[in-house]
Amino acid sequence: MNIRNKFMFMAGVMLAAIILLGIFSPATAQPVTKEYPYFYKSPRAMGMGGAYVAVGGSADTLFYNPAGLSTLPADNGWEVNIIGLTGELGSNVWDMISDMQDAFDVGDVDMDGDDEDDQLRAVNDVLAKYTGDNMHLRISNFSSLGKRSGRTAYAFGGLASARLDGISHQGLGTNGLLDVNADAHFGGLGGLSYEFVERLNVGASLKFIYKEALIHSFTAREIVDNEDNLDEYITDDLRESGNAFGVDIGAIYDIPKLTSLKPAVGLSLLNIGDMDFGDAGKMPMTVNLGFSIRPEISYFTSVVIALDYIDMFNNFDQDSDIGKRIRLGGEIGLIDKKAIGVKLRTGLYEGYATFGADLRLTVVTLSYVTYAEEVGAYAGQYDDRRHLAGINVGW
DSSP states (O other): HHHHHHHHHHHHHHHHHHHHHOOOOOOOOOOOOOOOOSSSHHHHHTTTTTOOTTTTOOOGGTTTTGGGGGGGGGGOOOOEEEEEEEEEEEHHHHHHHHHHHHHHTTTOOOOSSSOOOHHHHHHHHHHHHHOOOEEEEEEEEEEEEEEEEEEEEEEEEEEEEEEEEEEESSSSSGOSSSSEEEEEEEEEEEEEEEEEETTEEEEEEEEEEEEEEEEEEHHHHHHHHHTTHHIIIIIIIIIIEEEEEEEEEEEEEESSSSSOOEEEEEEEESSSEEEGGGGOEEEEEEEEEEEOOOOOTTTEEEEEEEEEEEOOOOOOOOOOOOOOGGEEEEEEEEESSSSSEEEEEEEETTTTEEEEEEEEEETTEEEEEEEEESSSSSSSOOOEEEEEEEEEEOO
């Protein structure tokens, strides 16, 4: 198989993984990277460095702390998110696509009357350049309804999400040619938050998730043997599936002192007892602690600053690194009118800088986030910079 065919086959494997797994995050059987597993990443939370346990304020808090529903705006009626679509790419995916297009258009560099040899050399150089780099792709949709009324708040929604990570190798040794870690989640969840006593809100949520997963290292021999029936080979021999129920509980306490800063501390226990998807892996139980303040500062419509420490008891078996478990960030509101709203966010996620922005035009909100995921065993080892774009239709 020549270089161009090898590249096209790798691209085909990765594309087929997404299509065959469904329309749209992690398995535990020898993953490609040491990225922590997740069901959904809120654009707001990721812009704030992932710090969300003591923040909430929207239905997406169900993935971080169900008690965060208590901070839904009480005077806004129902929070309705008809469409909550996000797409995400690793920055090196764009770079590789651009470099590969340039390689295919390289022309007759050595002036021998034939550009095919020059093209193959250029393609080979591109493949060598990105060998060992993680290629990340994710698409998801979270549609939801939520409302706060008196001392009670509740929300429910539906999730469809798929993630693909792939790392190409030279095809020698034990690494094979292409490591693929792909999975898809489909399901529903709902939760309730209640002001148990003054300043203390407690919450609980339930979720049912169906999962499909593909985690495999493709060897050169495998590629040759299955070139003509790749789709059947993936779906019949490699793909795993399962479903599981999950229970989450949480609490947020508004600290009475320093009321001008409006401090709060949050605690959540997610996926109690683990969510076991059988051969498709599991989502481990985690205990997460958060702290936030909401000072009133002139010229800003709102200010939130938050700090989280997730997985306090190291149930993520990828590692026990402290740096990967720290999230720090903030959000400022610049404009909050009926017809338009603008918010900016920044933070540190696993030791890497994040930035996010929202532009709301009546019922449509456009979001952008950039953050880096640590795919190595400790913060600072191997960052995978990603770009997330989202569109939300709702009110």
